[in-house]
Amino acid sequence: MARVQLENVKKIYSGNVTAVHDFNLDIADKEFVVFVGPSGCGKSTTLRMIAGLEDISEGTCKIDGEVVNDLQPKDRQISMVFQNYALYPHLTVFENMAFPLRLDKKIRIHPWSEEELKKIDEHIEKLIAQHADATGNDKKRAQLEKKIEELKASKEKGKEVKGFTQDEIFERVTNAAKVLGITNFLTRKPKAMSGGQRQRVAIGRAMVKDCKVFLMDEPLSNLDAKLRNQMRAEIILLRKRINTTFVYVTHDQTEAMTLGDRIVCMRDGFIMQVGTPTQLFDMPDNLFVAQFIGAPMMNTFNTKLLKDGDKYYVDLFNRKLPISGAKADALKEKGIQTRDILLGIRPEHLIVSKTASEGTIPVTIEVNEMMGSEYHLHVSSEDGTKIIVRIPTINLSDKEREEMVTGHVINLAFEPKAMHFFDPESEINLLAGPEAVNSKGPIILPGEREQA
């Protein structure tokens, strides 16, 4: 149960290649934070720096307030699940999970059992008796008194035990196995198990230890799609059961969205944005986050934003689409004037309207991907710009379904609430807060922007 603070953490490899730039994050106790980003963005490196498997070039990493930069992984009270499970091939599942417990040599306090308490009392009586008849020499009496004091103190404190007893280990491992549903595999070797089962053993091994921080390095990426969905649900349940701080690394944005309390979206060693899933989905700081979160990718158009009095319009496909509602007020509040923008809208926020009207755009369907519960339509407008639309099939009549074929023309309406406006040069969301990071060209951190 620990708070993890990363202050100005940098990772510079030999030949001054910087893998992680000025990483600052404060993970609260019991929070589930997900590092997400394309491969090579430094997410795994950061996780490994927290774990202690990589040296921290600059900056400090604190767990529960204690600087751990120089601590070895085993002294940081963390446990980790690896991408390729890293199970010990020569040990059975039980031994794999018991391995960390057998190595743990910390002293723990255990309550005395009944007979033990009785034995201590007898011992104390014996000493008192000796103390009584050793009236003559004081030194011996003083010694006896000290001994009696000690026994009394240890009686209250409880038994000091080094590491885990055998049955403690058995109990912890079997509990974990029960939680993960791998009880009847305990005597098998990892070689004889499927990917999913091996992943569960890996989680089990990390779970049995009581640890401050639970690290997971793309645990699901080696599993097939169906198993991945199932494991995602199990990890959510697991999180509630273990109830400790989680740091989870993945390149799959769906995992990030479903699992994370907060998501840290990263690219080329920089943090693009930190926020809750909804913040990242609805209010992306920049175009990169917008396009990275959500599948299929957000559509973007190079257009102009027109300010007419206190109304805003978007000049799209030589039509003027009005912007109303919350977005318009926000623009007004920010005092945005007419300017060039990058308009972003997610495929699922485009609505197919039955009738053509001022606010809709006629598009012809090029490809219709049938995904079962929804259609992914690849359409193109009159001037050829490609747009992707996602339409749930449930509320379409049979006739409409038949018409969804290549060449058919449909009318698209833009949901004003779902529009995003990005500055073409810096790709920063116009409505984003001051600490938004640009995602185009050399990345300038908020702090540095003032000097630039």
Add this chain to the structure above:
Amino acid sequence: MEKRSMGMAAKRRVANITTYVILVLISIIWIIPFIFLLLNAFDVGNPGLTGNVWPEKWGLGNFAYLFSAESNFLRWYFNTFIIALFACVGQTAMQFMMAYALSRFRFKLRKPMMNMMLVLGMFPGFLTMIVLYEVLSGLGMTGDSAVPGLILVNIASSGMGYYVAKGFLDTMPKSLDEAAEVDGATKFQVFYKVIMPLCKPIVIYTVLTSFMGPWGDFVFAAAIAKGAQGGMNVATGLNSWLDSSNIAGFYKYFCAGGVIVAIPVIILFLFLQKYYVEGVTGGAVKG
């Protein structure tokens, strides 16, 4: 259509037959020297180098002589066995320590050290023989007590033969070490509890090759023992039977000695051949 398919099967059968013929030929060529050795070992007709293949008179006389009180063969054989035993344990340990350090860790002097050992290995061995003799005689390990000396020299610089072991260790995924470290194991426990158990094939390969070494060493052993019967190994002893004044009377004993030296090494080799193949190739045993 039918002819071509038959052609395919026929062609494969012909190929197999030719392969079998070649293999039989190869086997004969490779086994002849050992057969001749065996035949000569059983020839009690004439103890000298008569150059005949088939024994004049079959008998176990030659073997009897070896185990009789007259010859020191048992003493030499025992010496070599002790040297081979200590050598295979010592060399395996040394090679493994070196290979594990160079394979699993990255430290400043790693590359220069490996290049240095590669280069040092190329110096022709004989010149260092007289120096090693002086070093060993300083330690009192020459002449009759040459056996501990040979063991020491055998083990001391065996760390340089770490290539094969390192090749095998390089195939071990790094995440195993990291998982164990995260679980709280010290680097020694990672070595002892996680990686070593997985190295069974390469350990057996190294034990095997280092056990076979001392049996064939006749130049160095002779230089250290300097003729003292107590310190000679079997190769030196058997070779002393071949010089001009002895050969007429001892050649067949040499053959019998050769058979007794070869048999255990062959049996050991056949028993562990599976590991030999696995060890050399970097191990098919993956995690």
Add this chain to the structure above:
Amino acid sequence: MEKLDKDSYLKLSKWKRFVYKFKYFFLITIPRVFFKIEILDALSYLKLNRWQKLGYKIKYFYLIKIPRFFKNLGLKIWKGIKGFGLGVAHFFKNLFVTFKEGDKFTKLSYLFMGVGSFARGQILRGILFALMEIVFILYMILTGGYYLGKLNSLGLVQPLDADENLVANADNSFRILLYGVLTIFFIVAFIYTWYLNIKQNRINEQIKKDEKAIATTKDDLRAVVDQQFHRTLLALPTLGIIVFTLLPIVFMILVAFTNYDKNHNGISNALFGWVGFDNFGQLFSWSNGTNTFSATFGEILLWTLIWAFFATFTNYFLGLVVAMLINKKGIKLKKVWRTILVMSIAVPQFISLLYIKNIFAFDGIINDIIKFFGGQPVHFMDDQASPLMVRVTVILINIWIGIPYLMLVTTGILMNIPADLYESASIDGANVFQQYTKITLPYMLFVTGPYLLTSFTGNMNNFNVIYLLTGGAPHPQEMLKVNAGQTDLLITWLFKLTIDDSNYALGAVLGIIVFIIVAVISLIVYNILPSTKNEEAFQ
């Protein structure tokens, strides 16, 4: 020369035009064709036909790769020198700064090692440092000094006086040189430890300033099995290599600069002393032609390289073929074939090679068979045989020795070649031979690259085969003067020179040259081989 445009060229007279064309050809076309290269990108390279590609590759190799190689080499050497210079400067600066800034304990530890460590509660380190200093001083006083003093003369008191009577307490130059070198090793080790002791004081002071905890003895002991575990692993093997390999080699290199031979064996008849480069002079005095030593050296070096090349590659390819024969799908009894071949490795070489020598002897079985069929007996490996015959026979016999081992090595690797490679090749219509050259060989060469190199250098120093089979036969009279033979390798000749003829100085010179040749070859090949470059391929 300045290039003329079209019409100014036409203005020239006939003769001037000829001169211009001539100059143009040599000063512009030749360099452009041969000495200037424009780097093609992948696509345009692929457009070239087969010969243009070859031409481009060759030009690329000579005009780009070689200069780059030397540039890098130069850079590396320069960096090395600069690094070394910096290191030394750093070493002295460190010493001075530590002394100036250090507290009294640090200053004391300059003289009495370990004082600093004791002061800071690092008892174990303190003891070790103090122990090192005491042992070093005692050693130097009692023996080190004695030998170091005599090192430049290698002994003054000759074992024999004028009329050959034994002299008491004579010097022993062999022991003086050996223990002299050992003492130098010891001094270097001491200086390193002394510098270590100083540096640790500075680190501990730094730690104290930052109020961090100084490593206690318990931490040191725990570090032995944890953070510093790789040093614990390396300590014993490295020590073994230093004392039992490096020390003898350094000794031998020094012997090459002395006159250590049968007349001055340093112990009983006369002391040997330093003679500088005379021994090398004798070896390399090509000038006076008659000197057989350098002529023989050339011939033996050539044969050693030929031998190493053939021995390595015949074994490699034939071993691979035999392995493939045994591994072929339809073949049963795989274990039996492998067992028979492997038995020949298990028999020690001094026994099996003796038998093979008798088989190939002039009155051996092969000649009996030849006579049986009415042929003339052939001299295979004795002094009457022709050098070519002996060399070919030795290489053939070496195949008998090498194949089983190679078969084992390649069998394992063959099993690892993914099967789908062969399937796709046979679909593309590759016959057995093409599959061998296009798939098996490239894969094998990649995996066994380093093995090939070590076996090449191994064969250059392959003593047993030549010594036991031919003993260097045939020995023409010319080579006999320096007791060499035409199939002698450098190593067997070395053996004859040193052990048979106790001519250690020349043997050491020869040893150094063999050492340099083999080292240069393997370092170049070692760095070019693909598999050694991306060592991390599997991890």
Add this chain to the structure above:
Amino acid sequence: MAKSIRKLLPLFSVSILTACANYTFEYVIPPYPGEAPVDAKEDDGIDDAGSYSIKIWCDNRIESLTSTQVSSWVTAQNGKYKIDLKIDPMGEDSAASTMLEGVDVGADIFVFAQDQLAQLKTAQALAPISGNFLDVMKESTDPDGIAAATIADKVYAFPFTGDNGYFLYYDKRELSEDEVKDMSKIIAKARQKDKKIAYSVLNNGYYTASYFMGAGCVSEWTINNKNKFSDYYDTYSSEKGLIAAKGLRDLHKDEDLFIAESKFSQLTSGKAIAAVSGIWNYSRANEKLGDNLGCCELPYYTVDGEQYHISSFKGYKLMGIKRQADAKKMSVCMRIARYLTSESCQKERFESVSWGPTNLKAMELPSVLNHKGLKALREQNAYAQIQKPCPGNWFSQVTGIASSITKNSTDAELQEKLNNYASSLDELKG
């Protein structure tokens, strides 16, 4: 904190190195303690009573006999000496080569073949024999034996056996008395019976020289006071040498009949009808063939009509005493060596392994005189040359002549080979 202790471990390796260096500490006190040695001069005046540990190298056949002889000598001195004797069986040529490898660790008394005398003398491995020991030796030992042990008129070893030459063994069932007189007859019989002759004349200088000496050639080397071969007188390349070369050329015509001396046993197994070897093979041959075994002097070979008797080396095996600082021990070893080469010991040795004695009285014994092998050797020694000290590589040069000749080399080629040989002799100086 982890970073600050990274320098700890080299300390361990260094301290082990110091421990290792320690071993030289108590070992390396200046060598050779004790006062200046005095060679055993005048009579046995030197008082060398005491206890010594003495190591002897001799052939395995006489190992047990020698140890009994030495212990009987010790008891004969009734307690004056206490000898801790250690005998390592070693053939003559490996004894010499092991001695040369390291004189200070060699045996105190060792038997070596006479041709190694010069090399051992150069390495100062032999104590010169003088005073009473020399006088006793001169009265009782074969003068040729003493000559064989002398360099620059100083005697360096006790003549141990006088049979280090070689003679003809033959199978009486195959060859008659007069056939063995002529080499061409032996070859004809061997060709006819398809049998072999064990004679390494074509590939071993020690035997090739027998043809040259038979034709009258000589090769003598002189040693200067710095024990270097300063000069030589050699007639191998003269016209006498050419005769021998022609003889060798004829042998090359039947080279398939000749097998190496190491295959001597083919005589006893009936595959060879004749062999040229030394006394060391006599006991086994006699045991196998009994009275079918014939021993006689070497035959004649004919070149251009002339007959030449094949010669041989009149060789001796010598017993040397290692030269060492401890004068007392050296003198005790001399006493033992003198006893081992005395008449009684030589007689015992002759009876057990039939090695030819060098003691004058022992040589006259009837059993020695009519010993089949020794009688043949004595007859052959009439034609033999005493083996004088020569450079180590000389024999290989002589081998070079035989191996470079082929059955169809012309006379000019033969002479060229001889000239090559002659030009190589300068290289052997020094």
